[in-house]
Amino acid sequence: MEHRCVECGFRVKQLFVQYSPGNIRLMKCENCKSVADEYIECEFMIILIDLILHKPKVYRHLLYNVLHQETVHIEGVLWKSTFCFLVLDAYRSLLLKRNEEEWGSSVSFSSLVWICKEMFMDVVVGNFIFLCIFLLSARVFLNTFFGVSRCKDILFAILVSSYFKIFLIAMMVWEFPSSVIFIIDLFVLSSNIVALKVTTDSPMNRCIATCFCAHAAKLLASKVPNLRSLDY
Known part of the structure; x- marks a missing residue:
């Protein structure tokens, strides 16, 4: 780069x-x-x-x-960005579950284990699906195949452009409706689109399709555990 x-x-x-x-x-x-x-x-x-x-x-x-490879240790920044991304994703999942279930002052140990399990599924499985669909959509819509180095640069751009997730920290101090979380998600989506266009020089409509498919798949994956819990 x-x-x-x-x-x-x-x-x-x-x-x-x-x-x-x-x-x-x-x-x-x-x-x-x-x-x-x-x-x-x-x-x-x-x-x-x-x-x-x-x-x-x-x-x-x-x-x-x-964030240039000659001036910044890109590997270290990549790992730190990934860690912050996953932590903020876990906090987002926690906020949504708190708003949906209205926890009381005390939570039992079994409920706490179940909450941690749900958060793990949302974060790890959701982001794994996001990554797979993103790479597949990039192959289809951008009509190109990225090498390992190029793929790392693009994923790094996606991580950095997801900085809007930092605004979730404000919910530690002030009470916001759950709709604010989805507004932040929309800002993250639009920011990812611009970052993808900048790093690939692809048409805007193709970048929109690529990022939208990945984010939609991640959102649907997070809804699957809720649908299963309704069945039981």
Whole structure:
């Protein structure tokens, strides 16, 4: 994953030239003649706002120019992102079950074991299905086969672009209806679509189909245990 121009996605050799500490000159892209990465001089809040607005150029800045293999230990970031993703997914599952079952002040040990089992099924099985359907959908809709290295880069982009799950932490402090969880899920879906388009340069409609199939399969997988419990 080389450095890229945030405007057109063209490969660039360097983003800036540093003459002295605090004195830099931003380089221009040879393709579009624009500043290759204007976000280098931007504050974090501006970058965060553009991420929320789903601007493709800020995703290029983050995925290609910040989380770069030469400057960041990509394997460590990948494992940490996966761990945070699974923890937030487990907390999402816990919030949904709490809203559905209205737990009392005390929970029996058997109920606690059952809750942990349900969370494990939702997180592990759900994300395994998500991964399989995502790779299958990418093969069908994007009409390409990714190698191991390329597949790792795309999955890393999906993990990083799922940052909207962090807003679930706010539910530790304030009470929100369960509909807020599904609104966050929609933001995660839309963010994944933009990240997939940026990393693959594929048409938007194909990226939408790929991510939608994966998220729909994961949602249906989480509903299967609830349907079984209704049968009993």
